[in-house]
Amino acid sequence: MPRLLVAFSLLVFCGLLHSASDAAEPKSSKDWPQWRGEKGDNISPFKGIAKDWEATPPELLWQLEGMGQGYASVSIVGDRLYTTGNIGDSQAVVAVDLKTRAVAWTAPLTDSVPKHGYDGSRSTPTVDGDRLYVITSNGQISCLKVADGSVVWSKNFEKEWNGRMMSGWGFSESPLVDGKHVLCTPGSEEAMIVCLNKVNGKEVWRSAVPDAGEKGSPGAGYSVMTISNGAGVKQYVQLIGRGLIGVRASDGKHLWSYNKIANGVADIPTPIVSGDYVFGSTGYDDGGSALLKLKRSGKGVEAVEQYSRAAKQLQNHHGGMVLMGEHLYFGNGHNNGFPICVDLISGDVKWGGKLRGPGQGSAAITAVDGHLIFRYQSGEVALIEATPNEYKLKGSFMPVYQERESWAQPVVADGKLYLREQNTLMCYDIAEKK
Numbered sequence: 226m227p228r229l230l231v232a233f234s235l236l237v238f239c240g241l242l243h244s245a246s247d248a249a250e251p252k253s254s255k256d257w258p259q260w261r262g263e264k265g266d267n268i269s270p271f272k273g274i275a276k277d278w279e280a281t282p283p284e285l286l287w288q289l290e291g292m293g294q295g296y297a298s299v300s301i302v303g304d305r306l307y308t309t310g311n312i313g314d315s316q317a318v319v320a321v322d323l324k325t326r327a328v329a330w331t332a333p334l335t336d337s338v339p340k341h342g343y344d345g346s347r348s349t350p351t352v353d354g355d356r357l358y359v360i361t362s363n364g365q366i367s368c369l370k371v372a373d374g375s376v377v378w379s380k381n382f383e384k385e386w387n388g389r390m391m392s393g394w395g396f397s398e399s400p401l402v403d404g405k406h407v408l409c410t411p412g413s414e415e416a417m418i419v420c421l422n423k424v425n426g427k428e429v430w431r432s433a434v435p436d437a438g439e440k441g442s443p444g445a446g447y448s449v450m451t452i453s454n455g456a457g458v459k460q461y462v463q464l465i466g467r468g469l470i471g472v473r474a475s476d477g478k479h480l481w482s483y484n485k486i487a488n489g490v491a492d493i494p495t496p497i498v499s500g501d502y503v504f505g506s507t508g509y510d511d512g513g514s515a516l517l518k519l520k521r522s523g524k525g526v527e528a529v530e531q532y533s534r535a536a537k538q539l540q541n542h543h544g545g546m547v548l549m550g551e552h553l554y555f556g557n558g559h560n561n562g563f564p565i566c567v568d569l570i571s572g573d574v575k576w577g578g579k580l581r582g583p584g585q586g587s588a589a590i591t592a593v594d595g596h597l598i599f600r601y602q603s604g605e606v607a608l609i610e611a612t613p614n615e616y617k618l619k620g621s622f623m624p625v626y627q628e629r630e631s632w633a634q635p636v637v638a639d640g641k642l643y644l645r646e647q648n649t650l651m652c653y654d655i656a657e658k659k
Contacts (some may be wrong), residue, residue: 232364257301259351260399260449261495262470262591262636267547267594269637275657276596277283278608278620283642283653285625291328292319299643299650302352305329305371308645309346309359311338315363318369319603321650332374336562339395340362346646347397347447349634351407353423358407362395369425378426382409386431389444391466392491397447401461403474409611410443410463418461418472432477434470438484438538440511442466446492447543453502455519456526462503465493469505469517471526479496481519488512497553497569503528504569504614508559512636516572520649532572539567539574543600544589545634547597552598552613557591562588562601566613575613583607583621586630593655600635600644603627624651 235302261267275281293310300307305515306321309510314334315469322329338344339362348360352371358368364382369375382388382396390396401408407423409582417434421427436443448464452474459474468487471480473581487494488509506514519526534540536559546555553569556562557578565577582588584601591598592611600605604627610617626649631644 240445241430255301255303257299257636257638258353259300259402259583260298260349261545263458265451267545267591268549269386269591271637271640272594273350273657274594274655276594276608276619278622281658282620282622283655284652286384286641286652287325287326288406288626288649288651289321289328290648291331291395292645292650293317293346294344294647295345296343296630297607297645298349298634299443299636299645300350300352300357301636301638301643302371307350307352307357307371308650309348309361309611310648311345314338316363318350318359318374320371320374327614328503328558329603330374332369332376333360334359334365334367334376334379335363338624339647341393341395341397343394344457347395349399351400351402354404358400358423360396360398360400360409364396364411366400366407366421368407368423380421380426382411386419388600389413391442391444391446393499394447395545396445398445399449401450401452403452408450410445410465412465414443417445417470418463418477419449421430430477432472434465434477434479434482436467438467438487440489441468441483441487441492442489448493449495451496451498453503453519454499454631455498455503456521456523458526460526462496462498464494464505464507466492468492468502469496469528469615471503471519471536480526483515483517483530485530486513486515494541494545497499497546498551499550502531502569504553506539506541506546506555508540510536512540512559514539514541516569519545531570534572537658539572542587543632544587545636547590547592549611551591554592554611556588556599560587562599564609564616576616580616582618589632589634590636591637597644598635598637600631602630602632604631606635606642606644609651626651
């Protein structure tokens, strides 16, 4: 399969993918306010799903057109859902009223449709109170009012910070809101990460990150940063073109870099943070996986490798990873969504890694009620029990509509499964019938 196809995946991941911040404060299991959900762990708080999809397959409740062209996932707060897409002559944010099941508003953000490999949006909006934040694929961060989509402020990565991507598939980050600030990754050496006042967009600090290591490419990757308090220092962890980095949250000071898992095409999955540990993974022949432990080093922090695995042994191309308890779950292999369970600390494979599953290509995943939902690139959606004991497939189904590559991350909120497929949004009922 062409490197271009496999690469983009980013999706969005588009993508792409967030971590816990004290920004979005959902009031119930109905909310999924940002990339990877409320806590940034990609785990829905909903309890009570139907756990046998063979006996009780998900029921389509409704579908809606008008999302535009793109691979972005969705955010949900209250009775509003938000996503992004190419619509007409612009890349836009789309708000859906979940009560009326209709588009509430569409807010164009660019003067023309961004052009790059795999045209379409990537960024999942981050909702914070009465505002939301989003990044267009041509590198523009914007703040909008959730009520009507009016733009409060915008900043252009190239004009403001000499922004740069590691390759040509468009910026795919979803912004991280943390307290009074919003953060993004323009990707230049002098401003790899920037911290902005979320109210007015004024720069608080920029983080200069040296181009350390020979693997990979300079510039931003396709990932979304996350928060760590490893080694007792609050920091932002991000996967960029040269691999994993950590910068101090208070002032953006570069703390550490880890180059070994970088590849020269597209570094994509959101890093997994657990205490003092950081797990990162990338696709392609020169990618792979590694677990780092953050330790104090003088006045700074160092990242000490605990183990590394070559690409042929362990890698998530895109689609994301979930940590449940002491175990990681994800789709293993470049352009493959082979279900796998890995012990985080030892790196030992508990099961899987070569299991094909019901679909083809990489798998975008999310977790809910002790289970994993795998959405394969070919469209099939599978339910797998999240247990380290054995691989337990609990059924699968093919959505009513599938187009191109099904890369948008599935989202579960209030017992409903939301699947974005380019211009179409589908909502399935996965709650247990009582």
